[in-house]
Amino acid sequence: MSLRQRFQVWLSDHPDESVLRWIFGGVVAVTVTVLALDLAGMKGWLNGPEIPGPAEVRRSSPAFDLPTMMPSVLAPWLPGGDKRLAPVPQADGVLARPMTFELVGGGKLIATGTITPGISEAFAAEVGKRRDYIKTVVLNSPGGSVTDALAMGRLIRESKFATEVEAGKYCASSCPLMFAGGIERRAGDKAAIGVHQVAALGSAQPGLSRNEMSVAQNISARCQRYLGEMGIDLQVWVHAMETPHDRLFIFKPDELKSLNIVTATAAVTPPATAPVTPAPTGKTRS
Numbered sequence: 001m002s003l004r005q006r007f008q009v010w011l012s013d014h015p016d017e018s019v020l021r022w023i024f025g026g027v028v029a030v031t032v033t034v035l036a037l038d039l040a041g042m043k044g045w046l047n048g049p050e051i052p053g054p055a056e057v058r059r060s061s062p063a064f065d066l067p068t069m070m071p072s073v074l075a076p077w078l079p080g081g082d083k084r085l086a087p088v089p090q091a092d093g094v095l096a097r098p099m100t101f102e103l104v105g106g107g108k109l110i111a112t113g114t115i116t117p118g119i120s121e122a123f124a125a126e127v128g129k130r131r132d133y134i135k136t137v138v139l140n141s142p143g144g145s146v147t148d149a150l151a152m153g154r155l156i157r158e159s160k161f162a163t164e165v166e167a168g169k170y171c172a173s174s175c176p177l178m179f180a181g182g183i184e185r186r187a188g189d190k191a192a193i194g195v196h197q198v199a200a201l202g203s204a205q206p207g208l209s210r211n212e213m214s215v216a217q218n219i220s221a222r223c224q225r226y227l228g229e230m231g232i233d234l235q236v237w238v239h240a241m242e243t244p245h246d247r248l249f250i251f252k253p254d255e256l257k258s259l260n261i262v263t264a265t266a267a268v269t270p271p272a273t274a275p276v277t278p279a280p281t282g283k284t285r286s
Contacts, residue, residue, distance in 0.1 A: 085247040088172070088196070091142040095170070099141060101126045107135030108164075115144030115174055120151035127159060136162040137182070143173020146198055146219065150226055153181030157230065164266055165191040172248055174198075176261070177223065180230040186266035187256055194248035195240035233259040 091114065094100070099113040101123060109130065111123070127134065137156055143149070156163060156178065163182030165171045171179050172194040179185060179193065187193060198219065224237050236251075236259050243249040256262040 084249055085243060086194070086250055088246055088248055089142070089170075095140070095142050099123075099144075103130050103133060107133055108138050109134045109136070109161075110138045110140075111178075112140045114142060115148050115152075115178070117145045117148060119145070120148035120155075123148075123152045124155060127155060131159060134159070134161055136164050136186075137178075138164045138166060139171045139175055139179055140165070140169040141171055141175040141178075143175045146174045146177065146223070149174035149177040150222070153178045153226070153230070156181030157183065162186065162264075164188070165193060166266065167191060172196075176236070177226065180227060180232050180261070182263075185261065185263045187253075187262045188266040191266075192250055193256060193261065194250040195236065196243040196248050197241060197245045231260055233261075235259055236261060 094112050095114065097113045098116040099111055099119050099122075102110045102112075104110055109126070160183050161181075162184040163179045164186040165179065165188065167188030168190050169188070170192045172192065173196060176193055176195055220237070220241065223240075224234055227234060227237055239249045239251075251259070251261060
C-alpha cells in the first residue's frame with residue numbers, strides 16, 4: 001500500500017474532530033519551535049552573546065525610555081516586512097567613542113561619534129565659542145541619547161545652522177533627530193540615514209507596567225512634535241516605531257526628499273578634514 005493510500009485510510013478512520021486536533025497540535029509545535037529559536041538567538045545560545053546596538057537612552061533618564069515592542073523574529077511579518085531593514089552596524093573606532101566636535105574649513109563643525117548622555121552640554125559650549133564661524137554641523141554618528149539629540153537639534157535650529165551627512169557617512173538611531181534641526185539639510189552620495197525603535201536598556205521585564213507605557217507614549221509624542229516643528233514628514237517616526245531596535249530602516253534617496261528629511265543636495269566635494277583656528281583659543285574637542 002502506498003503512502004498516499006495509507007494516509008487516505010487514516011483519514012477515513014478518524015473523525016473530523018481528531019484531524020483538527022492533530023493539525024492544531026502541529027501548529028502549536030511549530031510555534032513553540034520558532035519562539036524557542038528566537039529566545040535562543042536573543043540569549044546568544046546560537047550565535048554567541050548579543051552585541052547591542054547604540055543605546056538610545058539609559059535608565060538614569062527614564063522619561064526618555066521606549067522599549068522594544070516585539071521580538072525581531074516577527075519583523076518579517078510586520079507591515080513592509082524585513083525587505084527594507086538592515087542589521088544595526090557595530091560601532092567601532094571613533095564612532096564608538098563619545099561625540100567630538102571639530103571646526104574645519106568652510107564653517108563646518110564636524111560632529112563624530114556616539115551621542116552620550118550629557119554631550120549636548122559640550123555641544124552648547126562649543127557653539128557658544130564658535131557660533132560666528134559655524135555654518136554647517138556635519139554628522140557621522142550611530143546615535144545614542146534621545147534627550148541630547150533633541151537638545152542639540154533644537155540648538156542647531158535656534159542658531160540657524162545647516163546640517164549635513166557627507167558622502168558615505170552614517171547618521172542613525174537618534175542622530176536623525178539632531179540632523180532634523182538644520183535649516184537646510186544635505187546628504188551626500190550613499191550617505192546612510194536610518195531610524196529604529198528606542199532601545200530600553202537594563203529592562204529584564206517581558207512586559208510594560210502602566211507607568212512604563214505612559215513613558216513610552218510621552219517620548220513618542222515629544223519626538224513627533226519635534227519632527228513636526230522641524231518640518232519633517234511624520235511618516236519618518238512611523239518607520240522608526242515599526243522597526244525593531246536591532247534593525248535600521250534606511251531611507252532611500254527619493255524618500256529622504258519626499259519626507260523632507262533632506263532639503264538640498266550636498267556639494268560634490270571631498271569631506272572636510274583640515275582644522276582651522278578661527279580664534280586665538282584654537283580648535284577644541286569635547
